[in-house]
Amino acid sequence: MIENLVTGFAAAFTLTNLLFIAAGILLGIVIGALPGLGSVTALAVLIPMTYYMSPVSAIAFLVGINKGGTSGGAVPAILLNSPGTPEAAATALDGNPMARRGEPVRAMKFALYSSVTGDTISDILLIVLVVPFAAIALQFGPLEYTAVLLFAFALLSGISGDNPLKALVAIFAGIFLSTIGLDPIDSSPRMTFGNINLYDGLPLTALAIGSLALASVVEQLFDMRRDGVDSGYVNQGANENRALPVREFLTYWKTILRSSMIGSLVGMLPGLGVTLAAFLSYGQARRASKKPDSFGTGNPEGIIATEAANSAVVGSNLVPTIALGIPGNIAAALLIGAFIIHGIVPGPFMLTMHGDVIYALFASMIMANFIHLGLGRMGISVWGHVARLPKWAVLPPVLTLCIAGVYLPGQSGFDVAVMLVFAVVGLAMRRTGFPVVCLVIGFLLGGMFETSLRQSVLLYSSTPGVVLGSPIAIGFFGLAVFILGRAVVRK
Amino acid sequence: MVAGGLLAAMALGCILWLVPLQVSEGTSAGDLPPSLIPYLSAGVVFLLAIGLVLQTLLRDTGEALPVPPGSVLSDLLLASAVTGVILLAFSKLGFLALAIPLTAGAMLFAGGRNRLVIAAVSIVFPLLVWLGARSIFGVYLP
Numbered sequence: 166m167i168e169n170l171v172t173g174f175a176a177a178f179t180l181t182n183l184l185f186i187a188a189g190i191l192l193g194i195v196i197g198a199l200p201g202l203g204s205v206t207a208l209a210v211l212i213p214m215t216y217y218m219s220p221v222s223a224i225a226f227l228v229g230i231n232k233g234g235t236s237g238g239a240v241p242a243i244l245l246n247s248p249g250t251p252e253a254a255a256t257a258l259d260g261n262p263m264a265r266r267g268e269p270v271r272a273m274k275f276a277l278y279s280s281v282t283g284d285t286i287s288d289i290l291l292i293v294l295v296v297p298f299a300a301i302a303l304q305f306g307p308l309e310y311t312a313v314l315l316f317a318f319a320l321l322s323g324i325s326g327d328n329p330l331k332a333l334v335a336i337f338a339g340i341f342l343s344t345i346g347l348d349p350i351d352s353s354p355r356m357t358f359g360n361i362n363l364y365d366g367l368p369l370t371a372l373a374i375g376s377l378a379l380a381s382v383v384e385q386l387f388d389m390r391r392d393g394v395d396s397g398y399v400n401q402g403a404n405e406n407r408a409l410p411v412r413e414f415l416t417y418w419k420t421i422l423r424s425s426m427i428g429s430l431v432g433m434l435p436g437l438g439v440t441l442a443a444f445l446s447y448g449q450a451r452r453a454s455k456k457p458d459s460f461g462t463g464n465p466e467g468i469i470a471t472e473a474a475n476s477a478v479v480g481s482n483l484v485p486t487i488a489l490g491i492p493g494n495i496a497a498a499l500l501i502g503a504f505i506i507h508g509i510v511p512g513p514f515m516l517t518m519h520g521d522v523i524y525a526l527f528a529s530m531i532m533a534n535f536i537h538l539g540l541g542r543m544g545i546s547v548w549g550h551v552a553r554l555p556k557w558a559v560l561p562p563v564l565t566l567c568i569a570g571v572y573l574p575g576q577s578g579f580d581v582a583v584m585l586v587f588a589v590v591g592l593a594m595r596r597t598g599f600p601v602v603c604l605v606i607g608f609l610l611g612g613m614f615e616t617s618l619r620q621s622v623l624l625y626s627s628t629p630g631v632v633l634g635s636p637i638a639i640g641f642f643g644l645a646v647f648i649l650g651r652a653v654v655r656k
Numbered sequence: 657m658v659a660g661g662l663l664a665a666m667a668l669g670c671i672l673w674l675v676p677l678q679v680s681e682g683t684s685a686g687d688l689p690p691s692l693i694p695y696l697s698a699g700v701v702f703l704l705a706i707g708l709v710l711q712t713l714l715r716d717t718g719e720a721l722p723v724p725p726g727s728v729l730s731d732l733l734l735a736s737a738v739t740g741v742i743l744l745a746f747s748k749l750g751f752l753a754l755a756i757p758l759t760a761g762a763m764l765f766a767g768g769r770n771r772l773v774i775a776a777v778s779i780v781f782p783l784l785v786w787l788g789a790r791s792i793f794g795v796y797l798p
Contacts, residue, residue, distance in 0.1 A: 217793055328708075330708050330711065333700070333704050334663060334701055334704045337697045337704070340697040341694060341697035341701065344694045344697070350687055350690070351680075351690060353679075353680040353690050354680075355678060355679045355691075356674060356675070356679060356694070357678070386765060386766045387723075387731050388723075390765055390766060390767060393767060555768070556766065557763055557767050558763060558770075558773055558774075560762070560766065561758070561759045561760075561762035561766065561777070562759055562777060562782075564758060564759065564762055565781060565785055566785060568742075568746065568751070568754075568755070569751065569755075569797060572751075572797060572798075573789060573795050576795060578798070581746060585742060586739070589732065589735050589736050592731065593728075593732055596723060596727075596728040596731060597659040599659075611697075614693075615693040619687070619688050619692065619693075622688055
């Protein structure tokens with residue numbers, strides 16, 4: 166492994182790659198800090214730009230965006246008490262009171278240092294664990310894959326949104342949409358209406374950008390028209406205490422370590438999101454604290470707990486992505502789309518077939534953490550100004566960017582049409598409480614689910630008793646039933 | 657309840673019309689029909705949608721929609737109409753002729769009133785995107 170990693174560093178340590186990582190982090194922080202946008206929007210909008218890059222640079226660029234975007238989201242949460250993303254809501258609980266107390270820069274430094282530390286710990290865990298996980302996954306047959314996918318769907322429906330039924334509807338609607346195009350086994354057309362553009366299925370990038378990024382922007386435009394915009398910006402005072410020595414930060418090492426582990430574990434489970442990690446970690450830090458009442462009043466531990474945990478998800482959610490081809494969350498789902506664009510099929514064979522790219526990616530992730538720390542630290546007083554830009558001026562240009570971004574790779578008006586249709590679908594889902602994330606993940610995993618289910622039925626239809634001989638499949642089926650049952654009963 | 661009813665109707669439409677009409681029933685030797693997963697997924701959506709309707713009828717789930725139902729409908733109608741206009745304008749007029757009024761219109765719609773900012777952003781940003789696509793990626797946006 167060390168040898169592979171050294172080779173990965175050699176491949177990734179190029180000026181071009183470092184510049185792409187830096188550009189990704191910078192864009193991630195800026196877009197994450199911009200009101201109304203977040204790392205998922207940034208990833209969705211910028212994936213098409215990577216068509217023209219080498220696989221290593223492209224994935225490193227996107228990982229940079231994801232890392233930067235996750236920490237950038239803390240800026241509006243701290244300064245405006247207006248978290249752009251759900252996971253940053255936990256950061257606002259203590260970040261904004263600390264800023265209002267006159268320490269906005271210290272609060273942002275706590276957020277940045279925790280974010281980078283959590284990210285680094287998670288990356289190390291990814292590098293150490295991905296090989297054994299992939300080795301286990303290689304033993305999986307179609308039955309085990311079907312069970313793991315059902316488990317992921319159950320987990321996703323149990324935690325996404327307020328109603329597990331709605332989440333399941335979205336997942337199965339995504340699976341249904343994934344069947345449009347040529348049948349994966351006998352190549353007969355399905356629901357194509359004779360349109361040649363549909364033979365390859367609906368384009369993932371257009372569907373994801375439309376339903377995630379564009380729908381979110383359109384929804385906010387409608388909300389702003391209805392409710393107006395409130396800004397509670399905290400100015401950075403000239404005489405405030407801005408210093409945060411590393412020694413002081415490290416006095417919170419227990420919280421840093423615990424939160425990074427919580428974030429990493431949540432990230433490794435398919436379907437669980439960053440928001441859950443942030444709130445779980447915040448609650449755990451509060452329970453473990455000697456002064457739990459100080460949480461919510463500007464306690465740095467509150468910021469550390471949420472930022473270390475939500476950034477730790479970024480690295481570890483690549484464990485199921487690389488080992489099984491199943492995304493840990495929506496950002497990983499978008500990364501899978503990027504892997505596929507560059508001819509890399511995620512799954513247990515990824516390490517043997519594209520080991521050079523994967524280890525270069527790991528090396529890029531480690532280097533990205535140092536670049537993230539440097540850029541984040543240098544720009545700390547700039548991000549506040551970015552967060553202060555009015556939403557009405559920031560969101561409309563994203564519409565233009567989405568249209569150009571989707572058109573660029575295939576130069577296809579059909580892709581733009583698909584994106585616009587799914588923007589309306591995404592808006593309808595958001596307005597009626599159906600989680601869009603579930604639709605996209607269902608669509609992404611639909612093909613894998615279909616293949617593994619059909620293969621399982623073919624293999625075991627004559628001898629169904631064989632199913633009982635697979636403890637892994639039985640375990641995952643049991644867990645799926647338990648999670649679903651629990652979620653439905655509790656609701 | 658309306659969303660559940662609509663979904664159930666759409667899923668039923670897929671099961672009774674779309675899949676039988678657009679998916680081959682023929683099976684190659686030793687395989688299952690290509691219509692299996694479309695039927696299965698549409699069937700599950702239908703059952704769950706019925707479940708949603710029953711859930712709303714039988715008990716209060718405590719869920720609250722982000723906006724009133726009337727606004728949901730008006731927002732969707734407006735968004736669909738704008739989508740149609742964008743598609744038409746993109747194919748007939750081209751990117752710049754669409755992007756500049758779209759950006760300016762969206763800014764005004766969202767409550768922006770600073771004319772200078774609206775004019776600058778709505779002209780400069782689409783122009784930069786158009787030039788970027790041409791010079792960096794070598795793609796001429798229509």
